[in-house]
Amino acid sequence: MPGVTIKGLTKRYGDVAAVEGLSLEVQPSELVSLLGPSGCGKTTTLRLVAGFLRPEAGEIWVGERCLSSPTGVVPPERRRMAMIFQSYALWPHMTVAQNVAYGLRLKAGVSKTEREARVKDMLRVVQLGGYESRYPGELSGGQQQRVAVARALVVEPEILLLDEPLSNLDANLREEMRFEIRRLHATFAITTLYVTHDQGEAMVISDRVAVLYRGRVVQVGTAEDLFQRPRTRFVAEFIGKTNLVDGVAVEPGVVARGSLRLRVAVTGLKPGAPVAVSIRPHEIILVTGDRATPPGHNVLTGVVQRTSYLGDAVDYQVRVNESDVTLRVTAPTSIRLRPGVGMRLAVAPEACVPLIEPEEGRP
Amino acid sequence: MGAGLAAVLAYIVNRRILPGHQLLAFLALAPVVIPGVVLAVALFVAYTRPPLVLYGSIWILFVAYLTKEMPVGYAQSDATFKGVHPELEEAGRVLGAGRLRVLGEITAPLARSGVIATWCFVFIGVIRELSASIILFTPNTKVISVVIFDLKEEGQFGAIAVLGLFMLAMTFAAVVVMQTLLGRDFIGAKE
Ligand SMILES: Nc1ncnc2c1ncn2[C@@H]1O[C@H](COP(=O)(O)OP(=O)(O)OP(=O)(O)O)[C@@H](O)[C@H]1O
Numbered sequence: 081m082p083g084v085t086i087k088g089l090t091k092r093y094g095d096v097a098a099v100e101g102l103s104l105e106v107q108p109s110e111l112v113s114l115l116g117p118s119g120c121g122k123t124t125t126l127r128l129v130a131g132f133l134r135p136e137a138g139e140i141w142v143g144e145r146c147l148s149s150p151t152g153v154v155p156p157e158r159r160r161m162a163m164i165f166q167s168y169a170l171w172p173h174m175t176v177a178q179n180v181a182y183g184l185r186l187k188a189g190v191s192k193t194e195r196e197a198r199v200k201d202m203l204r205v206v207q208l209g210g211y212e213s214r215y216p217g218e219l220s221g222g223q224q225q226r227v228a229v230a231r232a233l234v235v236e237p238e239i240l241l242l243d244e245p246l247s248n249l250d251a252n253l254r255e256e257m258r259f260e261i262r263r264l265h266a267t268f269a270i271t272t273l274y275v276t277h278d279q280g281e282a283m284v285i286s287d288r289v290a291v292l293y294r295g296r297v298v299q300v301g302t303a304e305d306l307f308q309r310p311r312t313r314f315v316a317e318f319i320g321k322t323n324l325v326d327g328v329a330v331e332p333g334v335v336a337r338g339s340l341r342l343r344v345a346v347t348g349l350k351p352g353a354p355v356a357v358s359i360r361p362h363e364i365i366l367v368t369g370d371r372a373t374p375p376g377h378n379v380l381t382g383v384v385q386r387t388s389y390l391g392d393a394v395d396y397q398v399r400v401n402e403s404d405v406t407l408r409v410t411a412p413t414s415i416r417l418r419p420g421v422g423m424r425l426a427v428a429p430e431a432c433v434p435l436i437e438p439e440e441g442r443p
Numbered sequence: 444m445g446a447g448l449a450a451v452l453a454y455i456v457n458r459r460i461l462p463g464h465q466l467l468a469f470l471a472l473a474p475v476v477i478p479g480v481v482l483a484v485a486l487f488v489a490y491t492r493p494p495l496v497l498y499g500s501i502w503i504l505f506v507a508y509l510t511k512e513m514p515v516g517y518a519q520s521d522a523t524f525k526g527v528h529p530e531l532e533e534a535g536r537v538l539g540a541g542r543l544r545v546l547g548e549i550t551a552p553l554a555r556s557g558v559i560a561t562w563c564f565v566f567i568g569v570i571r572e573l574s575a576s577i578i579l580f581t582p583n584t585k586v587i588s589v590v591i592f593d594l595k596e597e598g599q600f601g602a603i604a605v606l607g608l609f610m611l612a613m614t615f616a617a618v619v620v621m622q623t624l625l626g627r628d629f630i631g632a633k634e
Pocket residue numbers: 093097098116117118119120121122123124125277
């Protein structure tokens with residue numbers, strides 16, 4: 081299985097760039113999600129990789145083959161890829177078996193008997209044995225989705241492309257299909273690009289996640305990387321909930337906002353530079369009474385403003401004393417504090433992540 | 444024939460295959476504003492002199508009908524192809540089928556009933572066409588509608604009734620045949 085390398089890819093529609101200087105490296109047999117808000121260029125990227133669009137700049141390589149560049153695009157039918165569409169795109173005039181067999185019929189050197197055997201096997205893998213002669217219109221959404229998966233995998237593509245394949249399914253089925261796709265990926269080890277705007281889905285399903293923002297990849301990493309070490313404000317806010325404290329670096333490892341001082345996770349800051357610090361709500365420890373704070377932590381004092389009970393945790397809004405900062409804190413239900421109660425907050429420096437990289441269109 | 448051309452045009456416009464596809468769409472729809480009589484006179488003037496003399500043959504009627512019914516055919520086919528989601532074609536492409544193969548095995552079967560319906564509309568439109576025919580006919584190429592017009596001038600209402608019934612029967616038959624064909628198509632897909 082070859083990997084995919086995308087270099088400086090740009091695609092414009094009129095004056096707007098749908099994709100602008102996008103670079104991404106997908107390792108052989110890796111499953112990478114393209115995650116981002118609506119309109120950030122995910123579908124456009126996927127269609128560029130599939131060969132439906134010609135880029136204005138940049139290149140797409142699969143293994144040793146350059147498939148797309150501004151001077152030439154290998155057409156989709158000669159890319160040895162398969163794609164699963166948001167609409168599934170099953171052909172309504174063909175049976176399930178005919179749909180799945182289509183790609184094999186076009187492959188040289190696959191005999192009729194082999195083809196039938198492979199279709200049958202693949203339908204069994206996606207748990208649709210016995211549905212061969214049904215028409216797509218006679219299947220449920222989840223079953224149609226599995227036919228689409230079977231149709232794509234049966235040709236043993238080098239690259240698999242998926243565009244929000246689960247967005248038409250209800251929550252339960254979606255969860256089930258996530259694991260299904262994960263399982264199939266483990267079985268066939270096909271290099272896969274998976275487009276989604278659902279961060280939970282991206283984190284469950286992929287080896288690595290590429291976060292897209294305005295046509296660019298702003299950060300690539302494992303789910304853990306992105307969650308614990310976001311590099312930009314956009315990533316910090318897009319992946320999970322967070323508190324952002326805008327301040328100024330006063331020492332290489334300290335950020336200040338008014339009289340508030342936070343020791344942060346890195347020590348390479350330039351004093352005087354504006355820095356936003358991201359603190360996850362569950363990384364903040366509430367310390368009441370005269371109990372000791374954990375050693376080495378940043379310690380703040382504050383007053384509870386609001387609380388919401390979430391069942392498995394309690395969500396607090398805490399006003400930090402002598403500053404204009406309000407922090408969200410997620411705490412276990414074992415301590416319950418009422419609005420107006422004062423307490424101390426302890427945050428490990430490792431949990432205070434400075435967002436270093438500036439964002440386009442933002443200060 | 445007219446329906447076929449309309450379908451090809453609509454396909455090209457819809458999938459933006461050629462540069463200038465919007466101009467094509469405009470040209471296909473333009474005849475709708477031209478009255479049949481005006482169109483016929485224009486054709487008469489254009490094709491009664493070299494390089495192309497069509498007047499006197501059935502072909503001038505053919506050209507007139509083609510032009511006149513193009514907007515109807517085009518609008519119908521356009522709707523048909525809009526109904527075939529491009530992703531259905533793209534799914535075929537990624538699996539290894541070239542553009543032509545996808546057209547033959549995926550687009551055409553899905554668009555078939557729509558194209559047949561288009562043909563029905565065009566056929567009915569042509570059969571009852573009078574305004575252009577009356578200017579372009581010759582004794583050898585008298586179409587039914589012109590004959591009926593002549594008979595009325597002569598006051599032969601009996602003959603008109605017969606021809607009228609014949610015309611009615613013909614269009615009716617065409618529609619019924621098409622409907623059964625479509626019906627079988629539909630049942631065939633479901634069983
Ligand atoms: N055919 C087109 N013509 C003009 N603009 C387009 C076209 N396709 C996409 N765009 C624009 O390009 C940008 C990126 O679109 P794209 O479909 O890639 O977004 P996306 O990330 O897939 O969004 P979503 O999550 O809503 O599907 C959008 O601003 C969109 O308006």
